[in-house]
Amino acid sequence: MDIPKVHYSVLLGFLEILDDQGGKSDVARIATKQGLELDNLLPILESGEILGLIEVNAGDVSITEKGHLFIVASPKVRKKMLRDVIINLETFKKLVDLVKTSEKGYVNKSEVLDFVSNQTSSTMNPADDGSNEFDWIVEWGREALILKYDANDENISIR
């Protein structure tokens, strides 16, 4: 799925460190320096690219103009910047439609899990029930002020 799969603070820390290196670094060098294994580094790079904050090119990673703005922005502006991107990601577009067209005005976790497995059936590990994807949807949906999730009744609604 086309959504960020790394915690917000981890991505932010990566941006700060990259910024401190002059905004550009060799991918391998920054990974070694920060003690990052490939498994940890790849989701950071992918998420940063999805959000338009970094660019990866020929083994180099650099902060985009938007990424520079993001670093110095207030929390409020940061959320606005994230929202503008995330609300246009395919997964979120479809999910927001799903919630909007639901009679109750919210969808339950079980419905979202079905939705997730339909989206990712070809790429997903069969052992994965989609709850991992679900958690990322909730985390970034909250972060970008798009979704609300209530862990007590497990319902997602639009913020």
Place this chain on the structure above:
Amino acid sequence: MRFGEYPHVGKSPDDHYFVEGDKHSGKKMDDYLLKNTPILTRSIKDTIEPRPTPLLELKNITKNYVDGRGNEIVVLNNISLSINHHEYISIVGPSGGGKSTLLRLIMGLERSTSGDVLFKGEALKGKVSPHTAIVFQSFGLFPWLTVAENVEFGLESAHIAKDDRRKKTLGIIQEVGLEGFENAYPRELSGGMKQRVGIARALVTDPEVLLMDEPFSSLDPLTAQALREEILKVWSNRFTTPDVVIMVTHNVEEAVYLSDRVVVLSARPACVVKEIQIDIPRPREKRDSSIYDYTDQITTLIA
């Protein structure tokens, strides 16, 4: 520099008398200036403004415990520290050396065996300080409360109307980047978000002094970096509290990067080995070679 413009140039009461007296003029003053130039030029701000009362003072703090066998253990031995307005202080030293105990004493959660903690010149006398809040390494959140409820809990003992409490809580939540997570439970949060809640809960009381006990050491390195920058932003804003941050850490490089002054404590019983002023202009760059120089110097003192 005209001499008469700086009424409080001296460090000791004797110096004050010497400088302020009318009879000291001419050559005597020149001699004085020559002799004391390093003091005069070190901190212009201090010399121009009348020196204010330090925000916080620890005076000869000693803390003893009696262990299970009835033996007396000295944890802190005659610690004195003077902390000025708008300082970021780090306390480093060997583990088990009583650094956390010192924070608990400043907070008023424990009483010293002898010595005083003074806030703006007034002794704390064993009361919990209303001007101080603390952030813990392990976050210290209530798992059954939401983010907003955890933050609002910081205001539990304050006499504030319910609506105002809510308003204040939501304002702080926004400031630390937690907006959107108001009704999430701690178990739903990443470590970074949990510590943001810990920070928000401390800030909601408008503390003049923010105490932090190893605030970043249970976080992964990237998250820790992100939160260091967030704390710097919060502290740098002179229009909002806190005025002073006192942080205990075992990460010397972190202490140097963040602080105006690093206080090095000895192994138990802890006393102040040295106070090191970190003269690196802000905003600082982590690649700055002087950060390594200071880190090296301080690490040598501890090891």
